[in-house]
């Protein structure tokens with residue numbers, strides 16, 4: 001039966017981002033304000049994305065949310081914080097509107113369904129894409145316009161960087177209320193078309209120490225983290241922005257690796273120490289340095305987040321040779337996964353000279369698979385109603 005109050009329904013997608021200057025540590029837990037600014041590359045949604053549908057209706061009795069098809073507790077503080085913030089903005093928007101906006105919805109309950117096309121909690125920044133998508137979709141369903149960093153940030157700090165495509169800076173800001181702690185695009189994805197990104201999936205296991213708890217312990221115990229935030233990151237942000245503007249790959253790559261290494265050093269400087277890298281991660285670092293030494297220049301660069309998976313940056317002319325080097329050092333095991341996913345990479349043989357330089361004991365199966373991607377755009381609205389994750393009654397289609 002058709003309802004008198006049909007659903008208002010919106011579906012959007014949002015990207016994953018990978019930081020090249022890392023965020024680690026908050027100065028305000030409640031408002032999610034970071035100790036230092038950070039900078040990331042937005043990955044292309046053809047390979048990695050979150051899709052979220054939000055629907056509001058007078059008929060809904062309570063707010064509800066489904067993640068990857070399973071209903072989860074809508075009462076989690078981060079989620080409540082995002083919902084509260086978007087409703088506050090919608091109310092503000094409404095009260096400054098002098099027109100006759102229909103008395104839509106502020107009191108209406110919302111149903112939300114969200115899905116990732118990649119493994120959650122595998123260190124692939126699923127919370128960043130997830131909360132960016134939530135903020136973007138809720139803003140559209142509640143008619144909120146303007147800057148959404150605060151809404152996304154309340155869900156997960158790094159999520160504000162997924163609100164834009166290309167190269168994105170999250171300004172730490174100075175104000176105590178966080179109004180200036182916002183994300184901003186440094187350059188669009190079209191700025192550096194040759195840049196390629198390879199995700200080397202080492203483990204799809206859930207990590208032992210979550211980022212939120214890990215960085216809290218680092219803030220409490222690591223003197224290196226304080227030094228990094230005040231004395232290292234400000235100059236690195238400026239240098240990284242310059243490398244990106246000039247498309248200076250060796251500069252970009254070296255700084256990316258150094259910043260990843262310093263982030264993991266602060267994790268070890270945390271007490272008790274946190275180690276996100278494993279033997280395969282270190283093996284990949286060694287491979288990258290040997291590969292670059294062979295070429296006499298920085299042609300590939302790694303970065304690692306709060307998990308053992310490597311994200312490798314390179315240029316399109318180097319992808320095939322580096323993939324061959326990875327396959328040589330980590331011979332693929334037939335574990336049912338295709339070894340190379342995403343953008344196509346033409347197979348090339350590895351020179352005997354490079355094989356000798358790599359001189360690493362092969363570790364079969366160390367890298368489970370590679371996702372090849374590039375920089376991509378920010379969140380998108382999907383116009384096709386077939387793509388909504390919620391049906392006309394506001395329940396997940398996948399569970400129907």
Ligand code: 2P0
Nearest residue numbers: 019022023156157158211212305306
């Ligand atoms: C980053 N990471 O800049 C860094 C590098 C992990 C390592 O942002 O507590 O999930 O939700 O603000 O954003 C992961 O931390 O933490 C992260 P919360 P978040 O990408």
